[in-house]
Amino acid sequence: xxxxxEHFLTVGALLFSLGLxxxxxxxxxxxxxMGVELMxxxxxxxxxxxxxxxxxxxxxxxxxxxxxxxxxxxxxxAVALALAVSVYRNRQTVDIDxxxxxxx
Amino acid sequence: MDGIDIVGPQVAVLGGAGLxxxxxALFPQQRKLLPYIALVALAASxxxxxSWVSRDEYGAAFDGTLMLDKYAVFFYYLFAGITAxxxxxxxxxxxxxxxxxxxxYALVLTTCSxxxxxxxxxxxxxxxxxxELSSIPQYILAGWGKDQRSSEAGLKYLLLGAVxxxxxxxxxxxxxxxxxxxxxxxxxxxxxxxxxxxRSLLILASVLLIAGFGFKMAIVPFQMWVxxxxxxxxxxxxxxxxxxxxxxxxxxxxxxxxxxxAPKFLSDDWSMIFAVIAAVSMTVGNVMAIVxxxxxxxxxxxxxxxxxxxxxxxxxxxxxxxDEFTLGASGVLLFLAAYAFTNLGAFIAIIAISQxxxxxxxxxxxxxxxxxxxxxxALGICLVSLTGIPPTVGxxxxxxxxxxxxxxxxxxxxxxxxxxxxxxxxxxxxxxxQMFLGDPESEExxxxxxxxxxxxxxATAGVLVFGVIPMPLIDAARDAVATLAIG
Numbered sequence: 001x002x003x004x005x006e007h008f009l010t011v012g013a014l015l016f017s018l019g020l021x022x023x024x025x026x027x028x029x030x031x032x033x034m035g036v037e038l039m040x041x042x043x044x045x046x047x048x049x050x051x052x053x054x055x056x057x058x059x060x061x062x063x064x065x066x067x068x069x070x071x072x073x074x075x076x077x078a079v080a081l082a083l084a085v086s087v088y089r090n091r092q093t094v095d096i097d098x099x100x101x102x103x104x
Numbered sequence: 105m106d107g108i109d110i111v112g113p114q115v116a117v118l119g120g121a122g123l124x125x126x127x128x129a130l131f132p133q134q135r136k137l138l139p140y141i142a143l144v145a146l147a148a149s150x151x152x153x154x155s156w157v158s159r160d161e162y163g164a165a166f167d168g169t170l171m172l173d174k175y176a177v178f179f180y181y182l183f184a185g186i187t188a189x190x191x192x193x194x195x196x197x198x199x200x201x202x203x204x205x206x207x208x209y210a211l212v213l214t215t216c217s218x219x220x221x222x223x224x225x226x227x228x229x230x231x232x233x234x235x236e237l238s239s240i241p242q243y244i245l246a247g248w249g250k251d252q253r254s255s256e257a258g259l260k261y262l263l264l265g266a267v268x269x270x271x272x273x274x275x276x277x278x279x280x281x282x283x284x285x286x287x288x289x290x291x292x293x294x295x296x297x298x299x300x301x302x303r304s305l306l307i308l309a310s311v312l313l314i315a316g317f318g319f320k321m322a323i324v325p326f327q328m329w330v331x332x333x334x335x336x337x338x339x340x341x342x343x344x345x346x347x348x349x350x351x352x353x354x355x356x357x358x359x360x361x362x363x364x365x366a367p368k369f370l371s372d373d374w375s376m377i378f379a380v381i382a383a384v385s386m387t388v389g390n391v392m393a394i395v396x397x398x399x400x401x402x403x404x405x406x407x408x409x410x411x412x413x414x415x416x417x418x419x420x421x422x423x424x425x426x427d428e429f430t431l432g433a434s435g436v437l438l439f440l441a442a443y444a445f446t447n448l449g450a451f452i453a454i455i456a457i458s459q460x461x462x463x464x465x466x467x468x469x470x471x472x473x474x475x476x477x478x479x480x481x482a483l484g485i486c487l488v489s490l491t492g493i494p495p496t497v498g499x500x501x502x503x504x505x506x507x508x509x510x511x512x513x514x515x516x517x518x519x520x521x522x523x524x525x526x527x528x529x530x531x532x533x534x535x536x537x538q539m540f541l542g543d544p545e546s547e548e549x550x551x552x553x554x555x556x557x558x559x560x561x562x563a564t565a566g567v568l569v570f571g572v573i574p575m576p577l578i579d580a581a582r583d584a585v586a587t588l589a590i591g
Contacts, residue, residue, distance in 0.1 A: 009281075023266075023267050029259060029263060032267075036270055039270035039271075043273040043274050046278075047280060050281035054284050059284075061280065061285060062280055065228070065286065068229055068232065069273060075236070076240060076266055079240055079262060083258045083262055086247060091252060096260075099259070101252055102260075102332040
C-alpha cells in the first residue's frame with residue numbers, strides 16, 4: 001500500500017479534531033494550550049501534505065506557511081505560559097473553572 | 105512605490121515602538137515623554153500615508169502579498185487615529201500603574217502596525233502573521249493590570265484566541281490545498297475554474313474562516329470572551345480592542361470574501377451564514393446587555409450586538425451586482441468609522457468617571473450630570489450614537505447598512521436589526537437617564553486630565569461633526585471600496 005494524500009489528510013483531520021476536543025474539554029489552562037498545539041500541528045501536517053502531493057504552481061507556499069505557523073505558535077505559547085504564571089501567582093491555580101472572578 | 109516606501113506607515117509606527125523602548129531604558133527620568141513619542145510616530149505614519157495619497161501611488165507590492173489601495177489607506181488612517189486616541193486615553197492609567205510604561209506604549213504601537221498590515225494583506229500567510237502580530241500584544245495588554253481580574257482576562261482572551269486562530273488556519277490550509285496558492289486572486293481563479301465540483305469543501309473552508317475572524321469580530325457563537333475581557337482588561341485596552349481589532353477583522357474578512365471567495369455559487373451560501381449570524385448576534389448581544397449592572401460588561405454585549413449589525417452589510421454584499429456590493433461593503437466601512445468614534449468616546453468618558461469613582465457599576469453613575477456635566481454630556485452623546493439616533497454619526501452608519509440590506513432583498517434581517525435598535529435604545533438610554541435624572545451619592549465633582557479631555561473632545565466632535573455632515577465619510581468609504589477587485 002502506498003501512502004496517498006487522503007491518508008495524510010485523514011490523520012490531519014483526526015489530530016485536529018482531537019486537539020479541538022482537548023482544548024474545549026480540559027479544565028487546566030496548560031492542557032488547553034496543549035490541545036491548541038495539537039491543532040496547529042495538524043494544520044502543519046495538512047499544509048505539508050498538500051504541498052507534497054498537489055499539483056501546484058507554488059509548492060513552496062505551503063512549506064513557507066508551516067515555518068510561519070511554527071514560529072507564531074512558539075511566540076503564542078511563550079505569552080500563554082507567562083500569563084498562566086501571572087494567574088498562578090495570584091490564585092495558586094490554573095484551573096479554568098476556578099478562575100472565575102469575571103461574572104455579571 | 106518601492107523599497108521602504110511600501111511599508112513606510114508601519115515602519116514609522118514600529119520605529120516609534122523601538123525608540124520608546126530605548127528611551128525608557130536609557131533615560132528613565134524622561135518617562136513622561138513616552139506617550140508623546142508614540143503620538144509623533146503615529147502622526148509620522150499618517151503623514152506617510154498622506155504622501156502616498158498625494159502622489160496617487162497605489163498598487164500591489166511584495167509579489168502581490170500586500171495590496172496598497174484606497175481600501176488599505178482608509179484603514180491606515182482609521183487605525184492611526186484609533187491608536188492615537190487610545191494612547192491619549194492611556195496616559196493617566198499608565199502613570200498610576202507605574203511599571204512597564206515603555207513596554208505598554210511599545211505594545212500598543214506594535215498592535216497598530218499589525219492592524220495596518222492586516223487591512224492591506226492579500227495573501228493567506230501575510231493575513232495570518234499580521235493577525236497574530238496584532239493579537240499577541242493585545243493578549244499581553246489585556247493582562248497588563250496588577251489585579252487578578254486583568255490577568256484572568258488576559259489568559260481567557262489568549263486561550264480562546266489561540267483556538268480561534270487554529271480554526272482559521274485549518275480553513276486556510278483547505279483553501280491552499282484546493283487552489284494550490286495562498287494569494288487571494290489566484291484562489292479566486294481556481295474557484296471560478298473548478299470550484300463548483302468542490303462546493304462542500306469550499307463551504308467548510310469558509311465556515312472555518314468565519315469562525316477564526318468571528319472571534320476577533322466578537323460575533324455569536326464566538327462572543328464568550330467579550331464581556332469578561334472588557335470587564336477585566338484595563339479600560340484603555342478594552343477600548344482599543346473593542347474598536348481596533350474589530351475593525352481590522354472586518355477589513356480583512358471583507359477583502360478575503362470579496363477578492364477570494366466571491367463566485368455566485370459560493371457567495372449565496374456564505375451570505376446566508378452571515379445573515380443568520382447577524383440576526384443571532386444582534387439579538388443575543390442586546391438581550392444580554394439589558395441585564396448587565398457593570399457598564400464595561402454592558403458595552404461588551406453591546407459590541408456583540410453592533411458586530412451583528414456590521415454583518416448585515418457583509419450579508420448584503422453577495423446579493424448580486426456591483427451596486428449591492430458597493431452599498432454593503434461601504435456600509436461596513438462607514439459604520440466601522442462611526443463605531444470607532446462612538447465607542448472610543450464612550451470608553452474614554454468611562455475611564456475618566458471610573459478613575460474617580462473606583463467602580464464600573466451603572467448605579468454609581470446616577471446623577472453624574474451634577475458632578476461632571478461635560479463628561480456626562482459626552483457619554484450621553486455617544487450612547488445616543490450607539491443607539492443610532494440622529495444627529496449622530498451612528499445614525500448614518502445604521503441607515504446605510506439597513507439600506508444595503510433592503511437593496512439586497514434581506515428585508516427580514518433589516519426588520520430584526522431595527523427591532524434590535526429599539527431594544528438597544530432601552531439600555532443605552534436608561535444609563536443616560538440615570539446620569540441626567542438620578543440622584544448622586546455625593547456632590548463631589550468628577551474631573552478629567554487634559555489628555556483625557558482632548559481624546560474625549562476629538563471622539564465626540566467626530567460623532568457630532570460627521571453626524572451633521574456625513575458626506576465626506578460616506579465618500580471616503582465608497583472610494584475605498586471601489587478599489588477592491590471582485591474575485
